[in-house]
Amino acid sequence: MEPKMLANPSMDFTNLLEGDLKEEVMKELKKDPEAQTANSPESKLSRISTEASVGEVTKSVNSFQYEAQNLDVPVVVVTSEIHPWSKSGGLAIVAAQYAYNFAIRGHRTMAIAPMYDNYDGAFYQCTKSFELFGGLHEVHYYHHFQNYGEGKGCDYVFIDHPSFRRPGGLYHNLSDNQEYSDNLFRFALFSLAALEVPVAIELGGAPCYGGRVMFIANDWQTGLLPVYMVHRHRAFGNYNHARCMYVIHNLGYQGCYPLRLGLPGTLQYDNFAQLGLPFAALGDLLYQYPLHERTFEGDSGETLNLTKGAIQCCDRIVTVSPTYADEIRTLEGGFRLHDFVATKSYFLVGILNGIDASWAPEKDKTIAETFSAEDLSGKRLCKRHLQRKLGLKEDDDACILSFVGRLTSQKGIDLIGSCVHWIMEDHKDGLSNVQLVMMGNGEEDFGHMLRWAETTWKGRVCGYWGFSPQIEKEIIAGSDFFLMPSRYEPCGIPQMCAMLYGTIPIVHATGGLKDSVKSWYTEPDTSTGFHIWPLNEDSFKKVIFDGLHLFFREPEEFNQMRRRAMAQDFSWSRAIDDYERHFDWTIADPPFWGRP
Structure with a gap:
C-alpha cells in the first residue's frame, strides 16, 4: 500500500x-550536522563522549589476541573527516577509532584530516606549497596531540587551505545538495599535502615519522593518495618501504569527474594534467562508462575515477565486512568497478568494524x-x-x-x-x-x-x-x-x-x-x-x-x-587484531610499483 x-x-x-x-x-x-565545528556546543559534547569511551576502552587494552610483528611501523590514518572535529557520517567515527586503537596497540600513530574550521588545541607547525591546477597553493599544517597514557597517544594533523572552509557541508552545498565544483582540486591538494607529513614535518618538535609507515587511506576523498605515492614518490625512489591500505567504506561513492584532456597551452581545460601526475597514471584513473549510460550524443563516457585509481595503486584493499568484500566483486554490488576489485582479489579483505565500549x-x-x-x-x-x-x-x-x-x-x-x-x-x-x-x-x-x-x-x-x-x-x-x-x-x-x-x-x-x-x-x-x-x-x-x-x-x-x-563481541580490539594480521602480510609483500 x-x-x-x-x-x-x-x-x-x-x-x-x-x-x-x-x-x-x-x-x-535547527542543526546542520555537516556544519558543526569543534567550537560548537554539539562538538564539545562529542568530545566529552569520546573521552568517556576512550576511558572505557583503556580498561580492555589487554583483550588484543594477535601478536603483531610490525608494531615499530608507524600508522598514518588519512581521512576527509574525523570525530569530533568534523563529521558527516560513520567515516568520522571509524577514523577516530583507528587513530585511538592503533595508538593503544603500540604503534606511533598519526591521523591527518582537512581543517574545516578553527580547532581549539591545534597549533600551527609550518607552511608548504604545492603546484596544482595551474598555480602554487600554500597549505598550513596544524598539530594536536592526544595523550592516552603509558607513553601512548596520537598526533592529529590538520591541513588548512581556504578551499576546505565552506559554510555548507564538507563535500557539498547543503542549500542545493550539489557537490562543490572544486572537489577534485580540494582532495588532490589534501592527498598531496598529507604525503608530505611523515617525511617532512617534525610534529611538536618530535622526529619525523620517516618513510617506513603504513598509510590507511579512506574512501574516494583520499583515492589519489596511493596514486600519488606510486607515480610521484615511488617512481623516484621515495616511500619504497611504506605501504598503503585503501579502505572502502561505501563503494557507492567513488569520486568521478568527467575527463578533460587539453592541447598544449590550454591546460586550464585539462583536469588530468592539472593533477601533476605523469601520463602513465591516466590508465589507473580512467574509467569509461558503457554506451547505454552515456548522457548525450558524442559523450565519450570517459571519467577520472579516484576510487578506481586507489584500487589500482594501493598495496591492499580493505572493506568493512567480509560479505561486502564479496559483494563488491559482483555486478550487482560493485558499482561498475567489480572487475577491477575482482582482479585484485588476492589483496582484498573484509574486516567487520567494531563499536566503542561506551555501548x-x-x-x-x-x-x-x-x-x-x-x-x-x-x-x-x-x-x-x-x-x-x-x-x-x-x-x-x-x-x-x-x-x-x-x-x-x-x-x-x-x-x-x-x-x-x-x-x-x-x-x-x-x-x-x-x-x-x-x-x-x-x-x-x-x-x-x-x-x-x-x-x-x-x-x-x-x-x-x-x-x-x-x-x-x-x-x-x-x-x-x-x-x-x-x-x-x-x-x-x-x-x-x-x-x-x-x-x-x-x-x-x-x-x-x-x-x-x-x-x-x-x-x-x-x-x-x-x-x-x-x-x-x-x-x-x-x-x-x-x-x-x-x-x-x-x-x-x-x-x-x-x-x-x-x-x-563487537569490540574494536577484535577488528584491530585483523588489521594487524594484514599489516604484517602487506609489509611482507613487495610494494606496488605500478601496472606493467
Missing part, C-alpha cells in the same frame, strides 16, 4: 509531538536504567521511559519496533513505509499489540511519511524527522526489535549496538548486516536476530510476523536470543 500524505504537508511538525520530544526535535531541526547497557548512565543479560528488569524501565518520552501508550506488554537511520531508499525506509498499515492494522493472528518508532534525517517525502504514520496512529507510532544521539540511545535501549532493511550496507553499526542492548535486529541479509547477525532461520540455536531474504514487502512482513510470534508466544526462547545477542 502507498502511504497517504498529510492534507497539509507543510503544517507545523511540532504540533504532532509531545513532551520532551517536541523540544528535542526543534533543537535538532554497554550494564554501565550506561545515559539511559533510563542500566541492565544486563542476567537481569533484564532495567530494559523494561527503559521501554516505559521511551513510551512516555515519545508520547506512546505506556504498555509493558506492547512490542516496540524501531528504525533509526537516514531517510533514503538505500536504508529501506520506503519498505517500512509500505508495511506501516499492515504493522498497525492487520490482526496478524492476534499478534497486533505493536508500537513503531522511526527516527532520521533525509529525503522530504520520507519525512512526510513519518508525519503521516504518527498522526494516523497517535499513541502507537512516533515519527521523528530529525536526529538526536541521546534519543537514538533511548530508542535502542527501550525497543524490542530494530529494523534495518537496507538494500545494501557495507558494515552497519546500529544493529551491533542494538544487539548489545538486547534489541533484536531484523536485517536484510547483505554486507555487514549478514556478517554480524546470526539468523533464526538458519542458526536457531545460536541466533541473535532475523535475516530478510529476498528483500521485498512479503518477506519483510513474514520476518516481522515470525519475530512477533517469538516475542508474544515463546518469550523464553526470545529472551534466550536476547542474551545471546548481548554476549556478542
Whole structure:
C-alpha cells in the first residue's frame, strides 16, 4: 500500500509531538550536522563522549589476541573527516577509532584530516606549497596531540587551505545538495599535502615519522593518495618501504569527474594534467562508462575515477565486512568497478568494524536504567521511559519496533513505509499489540511519511524527522526489535549496538548486516536476530510476523536470543587484531610499483 500524505504537508511538525520530544526535535531541526565545528556546543559534547569511551576502552587494552610483528611501523590514518572535529557520517567515527586503537596497540600513530574550521588545541607547525591546477597553493599544517597514557597517544594533523572552509557541508552545498565544483582540486591538494607529513614535518618538535609507515587511506576523498605515492614518490625512489591500505567504506561513492584532456597551452581545460601526475597514471584513473549510460550524443563516457585509481595503486584493499568484500566483486554490488576489485582479489579483505565500549547497557548512565543479560528488569524501565518520552501508550506488554537511520531508499525506509498499515492494522493472528518508532534525517517525502504514520496512529507510532544521539540511545535501549532493511550496507553499526542492548535486529541479509547477525532461520540455536531474504514487502512482513510470534508466544526462547545477542563481541580490539594480521602480510609483500 502507498502511504497517504498529510492534507497539509507543510503544517507545523511540532504540533504532532509531545513532551520532551517536541523540544528535542526543534533543537535538532535547527542543526546542520555537516556544519558543526569543534567550537560548537554539539562538538564539545562529542568530545566529552569520546573521552568517556576512550576511558572505557583503556580498561580492555589487554583483550588484543594477535601478536603483531610490525608494531615499530608507524600508522598514518588519512581521512576527509574525523570525530569530533568534523563529521558527516560513520567515516568520522571509524577514523577516530583507528587513530585511538592503533595508538593503544603500540604503534606511533598519526591521523591527518582537512581543517574545516578553527580547532581549539591545534597549533600551527609550518607552511608548504604545492603546484596544482595551474598555480602554487600554500597549505598550513596544524598539530594536536592526544595523550592516552603509558607513553601512548596520537598526533592529529590538520591541513588548512581556504578551499576546505565552506559554510555548507564538507563535500557539498547543503542549500542545493550539489557537490562543490572544486572537489577534485580540494582532495588532490589534501592527498598531496598529507604525503608530505611523515617525511617532512617534525610534529611538536618530535622526529619525523620517516618513510617506513603504513598509510590507511579512506574512501574516494583520499583515492589519489596511493596514486600519488606510486607515480610521484615511488617512481623516484621515495616511500619504497611504506605501504598503503585503501579502505572502502561505501563503494557507492567513488569520486568521478568527467575527463578533460587539453592541447598544449590550454591546460586550464585539462583536469588530468592539472593533477601533476605523469601520463602513465591516466590508465589507473580512467574509467569509461558503457554506451547505454552515456548522457548525450558524442559523450565519450570517459571519467577520472579516484576510487578506481586507489584500487589500482594501493598495496591492499580493505572493506568493512567480509560479505561486502564479496559483494563488491559482483555486478550487482560493485558499482561498475567489480572487475577491477575482482582482479585484485588476492589483496582484498573484509574486516567487520567494531563499536566503542561506551555501548554497554550494564554501565550506561545515559539511559533510563542500566541492565544486563542476567537481569533484564532495567530494559523494561527503559521501554516505559521511551513510551512516555515519545508520547506512546505506556504498555509493558506492547512490542516496540524501531528504525533509526537516514531517510533514503538505500536504508529501506520506503519498505517500512509500505508495511506501516499492515504493522498497525492487520490482526496478524492476534499478534497486533505493536508500537513503531522511526527516527532520521533525509529525503522530504520520507519525512512526510513519518508525519503521516504518527498522526494516523497517535499513541502507537512516533515519527521523528530529525536526529538526536541521546534519543537514538533511548530508542535502542527501550525497543524490542530494530529494523534495518537496507538494500545494501557495507558494515552497519546500529544493529551491533542494538544487539548489545538486547534489541533484536531484523536485517536484510547483505554486507555487514549478514556478517554480524546470526539468523533464526538458519542458526536457531545460536541466533541473535532475523535475516530478510529476498528483500521485498512479503518477506519483510513474514520476518516481522515470525519475530512477533517469538516475542508474544515463546518469550523464553526470545529472551534466550536476547542474551545471546548481548554476549556478542563487537569490540574494536577484535577488528584491530585483523588489521594487524594484514599489516604484517602487506609489509611482507613487495610494494606496488605500478601496472606493467
